[in-house]
Amino acid sequence: MTILLDKNTKVLVQGVGRDGSFQTIKSIEYGTNVVSCVHPNRKDQFFQEKIPFFGSVKEAVEKTGANAGVIYVPAPFAMDAIIEQIDADLDVCVCITEGIPIHDMMMIKNYIKNKKTKLIGPNCPGIISPKLNLKIGIIPGNICNPGNIGVVSRSGTLTYEAIAQISEIGMGQSTCVGIGGDPIHGLSYVDVLKMFEEDPETKAIVLIGEIGGTKEQSAAEYISNNVAKPVIFTIAGSTAPPGKRMGHAGAVINGKMGLASEKILALKKVGAYHAEDLSKIGETIKQIL
């Protein structure tokens, strides 16, 4: 089994510019069932000569049965795209776009309450389930191996690094979820931890955190009462200076709780295994499994 995606997942794409179309082609090559693209002015055209364009998400859903969406549109238009996918009742909406105003995300998070759609991201690499050859987003498929380890991370490139190390030690991934580097984002660590705990094919979980905010502490709290599977973690940014935004809008040390040392402490306390630096994730997994 996998989380979030399954073999019935049909994907629609919003935003097929330079990056969006390259990544869509890569997703199709990997095995993802991309059924439609949405663009207000390209109705009746085809992406790669075979995937139909529709003028709205609603129409794409009606005509092609799409139940998941991915968004590559530029930040100023991303809120509209996310709301449109929520309104079309998609199961999953993955937003790759970086740099969405935080006020927009605030609105979206309050709007999405009690709706059907699960939002992943924004500012994230998406989801990949190697066993089904399924991915939504930009995680490179060739570094993955089907297996039993779930990966959840705020950072895209750190997700890749963790995946690569898991594959290098001869193991594999059940599902990998990048939840995004913005301070306000869709699914949280806790949401994804819950899914991994319930997923019979996930045997262990790799959690990758970074400085800023208190989301790793919330994850630790959840793990202590609800997660029996082993959790391996690493936290990036031990050497970052306070008060400076380290690329991700969410990676700023404002106050003690945002420090890497505080997060490491919180997760160690609940029995999670600490990979002391990024290069040690594979090694740490090997030791405990």
Place this chain on the structure above:
Amino acid sequence: MNIHEYQARNLLEKHNIKFPKGKVGSTPKEIYNIAKSFGGKVMVKAQIHSGGRGKAGGVKICNSPSEAKEFSKKIINTRLITNQTGPEGYLVEKMFVTEITNIKKELYLSLLIDPDSECPVFIASLHGGMDIEKTVESNQANIVKMNCDPLVGIKPYKLKQFVDKLNLPKEGNSQIVSLLNNIYKAFINNDCSLIEINPLVIDDNENLVPLDCKITIDDDALFRNEEILKLRDINQENIMETRAKDYDLAYVKLTGGNVGCMVNGAGLAMATMDITTKSGCYPANFLDVGGSTDKEKIKEAFRILISDQDVKYILINLFAGIAKADLISEGIVEANNELNNELPIIVSMRGTNSESGFEILKNSNLNLYVANNLGTVSKLLLELEKQNDNFIR
């Protein structure tokens, strides 16, 4: 983006928030004239993008226009160092002159986005002033909070509950309701991530008066706030960081290191700094070239690294997802040749098109050290550091 106190005041005044009389000046003569027009006794405040100005000697009550002039002469065109600026401080080009308010009580008030509750939150403290950070840490009981649902705004019943907890005199009670409403409007209309009024005082007529304010605007929303973008003061920013920003690169200069890092992705860039430090070498910077990167960005990133005199080695760590490793490699080689760089370059590169990327690097004249994984990066760094030591001896 940060703006100056006087600009923040202007912005709030447009939202019907009243401040004591005040005016900005940039020469001692101007400061003298403003003080004189305000009746002599005034407060003079250095305008920099940092807090802690009072303790650093950048704010003073002056009893006469000449005292105001002398004070500004001492401060204008110097760099003010506060506990928040770092050792370089910030250049003072303007000073703000305000009337004196007789203070009966100091409060603290701010509105910010709380990532945990995912909405704007008002925070007030019954004890405002210079040591607010300490108050927050040591005395949570004095802190009053109110979450605002961004979809419905703030509702009167909630405002009442919040205001009741502040125990203000009668006058202040009605004044704070309109103040909170106006701050909220300013916050939403201008994509603010922070509006802070500290101190908010009760004067000797029991009126509520905001004395100082700070506003931070969400960088990601500047595209739709052209008027605010005009308020940007690049003299308050690090030159290299500003240049990087123009190319959409996230760059932070770090002190004490000699490894110039170029990484794609914020998480990996942080982790690369951590690994470099753990191996006993130190990063000279944080540099994230971003997910969707192109040749021009890479070339500029390379220029920024080379122009940093601290940099002795370059460490390039890439995991290409949305970016393409071959394009990045082309950019590296072109920039390296343009700048005649001879510094050693350690490269670790994986992900999309990384094989063709490596081919491009290997077929160039780069002073190249290839790392197959992050463990090797540490070893190579140490080796280079050793060679360097030997060379110097």
